[in-house]
Amino acid sequence: MKKVAVLMGGRSEEREVSLRTGSAVISALKKKGYTTREIDTKEASFITELQNFNPDVVFIALHGPYGEDGTVQGLLEIMGIPYCGCGVLASAIAMNKIFTKRMLKYENIPTADFEVVNIYDYQNNKKEIIENLFTNIKIPMVVKAPCQGSTIGIYFVKKSEQLEDSLQKAFKFDNDILVEKFIEGKEVTVAIIGNENPVALPIIEIVSHTGVYDYKAKYTKGLSDHIIPAKLPDNIQELIKKLAVKTFKTLNCRGFARVDFIVDSNNNPYVLEVNTIPGMTETSLLPDAASAAGIPFEELIHYFIRLASGENVQLDL
Secondary structure: OOEEEEEEOOOOOOHHHHHHHHHHHHHHHHHOOOEEEEEEOOOOOHHHHHHHHOOOEEEEOOOOOOOOOOHHHHHHHHHOOOEOOOOHHHHHHHHOHHHHHHHHHHOOOOOOOEEEEEHHHHHHOHHHHHHHHHHHOOOOEEEEOOOOOOOOOEEEEOOHHHHHHHHHHHOOOOOEEEEEEOOOOEEEEEEEEEOOOOEEOOOEEEEEOOOOOOHHHHHOOOOEEEEOOOOOOHHHHHHHHHHHHHHHHHOOOOEEEEEEEEEOOOOOEEEEEEEOOOOOOOOOHHHHHHHHOOOOHHHHHHHHHHHHOOOOOOOOO
């Protein structure tokens, strides 16, 4: 049976969630008979530990920078170790919401209107940039640090006086900030699984009891509900699945990813972002979607290992 190293923890703001994801993955791998090793990537010494274990496959259970952004994927490519999930390019693009949005626009995939604000331009032309945002994006809008995950660095601007403060907070994370039109509607997500022929799992509608599907709502049991299938007409669900698969292919994803949407009052879907390493905790969306499709968690993780190993496997949904 294959040896699988699970990279977890790390140095990002999402360290604790990563540890929970990693623990769940290790438990599933052990149940399937794999020899496993959990490796915390917080210190650079993890590379030596990885070499000493000499795994057949690596499962990357890291969220956010230094794990989900292509850096660890590049390291594993250099080391010649197969790994689960998206490659270097797809990971780097999806981690950056600005580049993701630009690719979506280029491929005519619906997404909310947006502007990019650079910190140095903002410091030199603050009044002009603020006026431009009010004119082109309009209130309400969302200010996003582009390279964070789990809604970290995201600020909702519902009043004009909130904009400057939101930009200043977001600039603490990145020098380039995404500002997009806020679209009121249902938040839904689609998990995509596969390599050459990716398939969409059942759509999940997310209902947060806090009003916003933020970090707390995502990872605190009981603060959000996952409605499967989403309460949308069948034709809209099919459209969303097609858009999700197209987005997955556009970013050159492989293995698995999750595409998040907002669906407005007229049932028009807009892609929000792509998560190349979705959470695998007890409150996570992808495992819930797989369960709804009749795929137990242990089988799901086993399938990911098989995909990473180069096996020609295909889900029959």
